[in-house]
Amino acid sequence: MNFTGLLCFLLFLALVAVISFSRARKIRLNTTAAYFMGNRTLGFWMVGFSLFLTNLSCNQFVGENEFVYVNDMTVMAWGMSSILAMLVVAEFFLPIYLRMGAVTTPDYLEHRFGPRLKKIVSLIFLVSYLVTLIPTILYGSAVALNGIFHIDEALGISYFSAIWLLIVMVGVIGCCYTVLGGFKAITVSDLVQGAGLLIGGIALLYFALRYLGDGSAAHGVHTLLGSKKEHLNAIGGAKDPIPFSTLFTGMFLINLYYWGMEQYIMQQALAAKSLSQGQKGLSLACLSKLISPLLLNVPGLIAVHLYPSMTNTAAVFPRLVGDVLPPVMTGFMAAIIFGAAISTFNAGLNSSGTLFIMNLYKPWNRHANDRQLVKAGRIFQLSITATAMCFSPFILYFDGGFYHYIQKISSFFSVPVFTVMIVGFLTKKVSERAALIGLCFFIVTYMLSQFVLEVPLHYLHVVAILFVATVGLILAVNRWMPRAQPYEPRNLAVVDLQPWRQRYLYFFLLIAGMAGAFLLFSKAGLAK
Template sequence: MNLTGFICFLLFLAIVAAIAIIKTRKMRLNTTVAYFMGNRSLGFWMVGASLFLTNLSSNQFVGENEFVYTNDMTVMAWGMSSILAMLLVAEFFLPIYLKMGAVTTPDFLEHRFGPGLKKIVSFIFLANYLVTLIPTILYGSAVALNGIFHIDEALGISYFSAIWLLVVLVGVIGGCYTILGGFKAITVSDLVQGAGLLVGGVALLWFSLRYLGDGSILGGIQKIGGSKKEHLNAIGGSSDPIPFSTLFTGMFLINLYYWGMEQYIMQQALAAKSLSQGQKGMSLACVGKLLAPLLLNVPGLIAVHLYPNITNTATVFPRLVGDVLPPVVTGFVAAIVFGAAISTFNAGLNSSGTLFIMNLYKPWRKGNASDRELVKAGRIFQVSTLILAMCFSPFILFFEGGFYHYIQKISSFFSVPVFTVMIVGFMTKRVPESAARIGLLFFIVTYTLSQFVFDVGVHYLHVSAILFVITVVLMLAIGKWRPMAIPYTERNLSVVDLQPWRHRYWFFLLLIVLMAGAFILFSKAGIAQ
């Protein structure tokens, strides 16, 4: 084990925790708004950092670099194309949520369709967090930390046992942040870790390129661009795992859902002190997505040249970190990766408590529960969720098809069906609750059949898009046949300023141009020619 690096790792974590404690020590967490939403007091720096860090987990450090190593840069499409989705959310979805004073995204479904559908979708969200989000975060961070510090070798235990041990460690530390510190402690730590991420990312690229180029950064860059150029291409063909055409079908729908309807993501923006601050925060997160490939994909490119025959490809990123960085920097980068994992983990665990308390437990108590009781019940639920996730997480090791593939394919079960219902609710006034229930059931059943029963011969992202169109048509037909007697009307229950950011369109345009430029750079028209 790299003892110096491990000590620096613990030191940086202690510094982040100390800052979070100092900044939140006077904040009382005996109300649901304080515990789950940070009293809706976030400025754009905190919103942007929280959104970016919540999205950037160790799953991506491990999974995307593994994908680049085994395939090519096409995995970059998930992050780059999300920029357009985020801008659409900032312009159209966020004002709707803030206007109605939403605490959770399913709150819109209660206003639009009724409390029954809100409960169904809340159950779907919670199932997603328990099966996909929280376990994969724990697993990804365990793989990364073991790859950097070689815990299995240091303790003389099996790889599987080391993953178990690290899953528990990450779970306990992350649980303390969320359960004891609440939402504001999470956002403060995100801001500190975001600054550290920039420093750590530059350091990793600097040392890894020098290592590849035998002491010369320029030499390292020339090696990446001089051979194995098939790994540089981000424009996938029809036979690639991620065809470029999926950007305009299922990938776009999933990204729009993820950034505009996924509770653990949107909760960061819903806690903004105003619509303007929320829109600025989402734009700042877009800047982070433009820079993210330097950490999520380029290390995988470097590993292609350094390690041509890795058996366990999930160890690509942690092995690179452990090999090329000085001990002190290794500990710092490990802390950054760990912090990114904790950030997403915290957001998922906090949002699971928010969904359970506000959408299920509170209605069940019929308004007879005090804020103190709700916060206590939320903490108990979060502890239970954490224990279940820690038990399930290590077994992802045995999933065939790769870690990142597991995340994306399983998440489609939960994301696009909810997106379909939400988008029809946004766009129509008379489609009834029965149409939404039928649409959800139809989508989930048919998607399951297409992936596990029948071989349809179509990429799962294209299947999602096709089913989206069919489900929308089905819901509109039901709405035409049996429309709501009284059309839905928006209600203004906002508790924050709804004045939009005045200069947003110029900034949005610049972000879209830079997004397109990134795709051109990593293509056969750019450096992959």
């Protein structure tokens, strides 16, 4: 075991914890607004870094670099195409949520359709977090940390036992942040971790290229770009795991849902002090997506040259970190990766508590005061953590790539909700009953297409087809079951709704950067 690295790892974690809790201590956590939303006081720096770190979990460090090692750079499409989705959210979705004073994204469904649909969607979110989000975060972080510090070898235990031990450690630490520090502690830690991630990411690339180039980073770049060019291509063909055509079908729909409707993501923007700060924060997160391939994909490219025949491909990224970095930097990088995992875990846990308390528990127990609601939220979060800890280690036995598993299973929960919310955004007369029928239709047909029938189409194309079919079904059903009165939105805003005046210039530059990234990693660029 790298004891110097382990010591640096623990010291950096302690530093982040001290900074986070000292800043969060100024907010009393005896109200739901303070505990779940940080009293809506986030500026754009905190919104942007929170979105970046919440999205950037160990799942991506492990999963995307594994994908690049096994296949090519086509996995980059998820991050790059999300830039356009985030800009749509900043321009259209965020103003709708803030205007109605939403605490959770299903709040919109109650305003637009009715309380029944809000409760059903809240349950779907909670099941999704318990089945896919929180367990995969715990598992991914455990794989990364064991790959860096070799806990199984140091303690003389099995790989499965080491993964379970690390899962418990990550779960306990993350739960302490959420339960003791609330939303404010999470966002402060994100800001510190985000700055550390940029430093650690640059250091990792430098040392990895030096290692590849036998002491010369320039020679390492030459080796990386001079051979095995098929791994440099981000434009997937029809038979690739991620065809480029999916960017314009299911992938775009999933990204729109993820950045504009997923509670644990959107909660960061809903806590902004104004619409302008929220839009700037989303743009800052877009900028981070432009540079994220340097962390999520390029290490996988370097590993292709260093480790040509790895059997446990999920260990590609942690092995690279452990091999190329000096002991001190190894500990620092491990702490950053761990922090990214904790950030996503905290966001998922905080949002789970928000959804349960505000959308399910509070309507059931109408006489509960804020102190009782916060206490119930903490108990629920502890229960979710304990349940996820029991399930997470068994992800080890799932067939197929880790990242591919996450994306495919998450589609089961995401796009049905997205479909109903988009219909709500674009129409005024669709009824709650028609929306419920559409929601059930999508879930059942997607399950049949992926687990029962053999459909000769990529699952992202299936998602897009079902989206169109479900929208058509909802509109058809609504002809017989229309809403009694057209929906009229109400202004219940608690923050300033003045938009960011210079946003269109920055939106254009971000879209140009997205197109440039695809051109760079294509057969017209580096893969030529």
